[in-house]
Amino acid sequence: MSEARRQKAERRGRFAEWIAALWLMLKGYRILALRHRTPLGEIDIIARRGDLVAFIEVKARRDTALAIDAVSASAQNRIRAASELWLARRADAARLSLRYDIIAVLPFRLPRHFPDAF
Secondary structure, X not given: OOHHHHHHXXXXXHHHHHHHHHHHHHOOOEEEEEEEEEOOEEEEEEEEEOOEEEEEEEEEOOOHHHHHHOOOXXXXXXXXXXXXXXXXXXXXXXXXXXXXXXXXXXXXXXXXXXXXXX
């Protein structure tokens, strides 16, 4: 991939994450982290509502099926491993419920949130 195409994809991804975070806030979630990086990987969004913490992968694609399919098994494992590191630093980790979600950001449509996607 050329540098220009990579940069364009990066901008589109950042914009999609911002849209997804706004969507989650409208649904009553508090955003704890955007693009949380760990040595084991990155989590696009960490959001909380009550005692529920959602680790969310955001995909900008032209349709929902492509977005869901883009979250591979290795990506799921990476997100789970990164979430364990995040939880290890939380004093209240024992009382939190965890969930792994996907948000599909589609052109000219509202985001689609898939709770407990993996």
